[in-house]
Amino acid sequence: MADQDPPKKPASGLRPIERHNSEERLSRLTPTTASSTLHAYYSKFARDFLDAHFYYCSAKFVVARDGKVKALDEAFRAAEEWYGSALGWLAKTDQVEIPLFHEEKEVKVSHSFAGRLLRLLMQFDRIFVETLYSQEFGSISPDERTTTIQIASRRINAIHQLCIPDTDRFEANGTLISSHRSLPDGHA
Template sequence: MAAVLELPSDPDRPADSDDARPALALAASSAEPVPPAPPASSGLKPIARLTSDSRVARIVPESDAVTVLLYSSQFARDFIRSDYNFCAAKIAVARGGKVRALETALRDAANWFRKTNEWISRHDARGIELPHETIELIITRPLAGLLVRCLTLFDRVFVGTLEALLAEKISSTDRANILTNAEKRIKHIVQVCMPDNDQYDFDGERRGQ
């Protein structure tokens, strides 16, 4: 019988504010279209550009703080492309209670991932080597570094649950539930980033919640 993981409840998700994420602007060109790059060995579509990269450049125009992230999952790829720079920019300008709210969300997520990976490792499933991609990400503040850490831990959950599934230590339903909860932990951080600084009390609680 496959082991069952008691999954944490879904995190709270504040409503979106008027400060919505900017859409990725696609520049028109009169030159001949360039054929899309072929999928990498991982099967994931290469990331040509990260959304909100200009926003980060305006906030930290001369930042040399970068890190290299390895990822194998489609969720990590989509989050990096569409949400990472938005979160990094919001983290860079966060003040007061919003910093507290972000610290809580990121540390709670990191702790959940750590405990989940410890539970997965106890199944002692045979390791597999999945193809991965690499990308350089700007670290605007230490909390942005913790977000990158959460993405790394997410990918470990992604690979670890696959190993456990192939070893018949967990069921496909178990894996789907774990990954759904893992994705919610990361998406919750985006929701915390959205409201402006003045929408948080000094203790990190969202006003009106």
């Protein structure tokens, strides 16, 4: 055993940074507060968002403060209002149900914003399915379906985009601070 070399430390003496992704990242932030739910989804968008962005957003929701919370809340309100009106519009269309394949995934919800985001993803799937049913019946055109799905996905992606900047990048009123502030003496 004496012939083995001790493990080498980095030159700076600092330990390597470990990246935490998806559920592992979230459990480091909120190990005891998360609850789980089983989410069924039909669309590729919902599947991809759950796999790639949901836990990232959840982790950012946990640490959000002040202006970022306000910006996120406003984005959620706008999305929820749009989704409500879109689902109301679809409820008035004639539809024919066709069998669709779906998958299920267990999702951990760690924050009220994460619950709201999951609800929007569930509503996205309803829009995805109901626009297909309406299109099959002939109540809406393929272009109307495509446009509706694109707008629905942009509403969710807007929330994801707000998660990316750190909390200190937001004013108290919820507006994002421009990264191109002028420097003293007129330098850009």
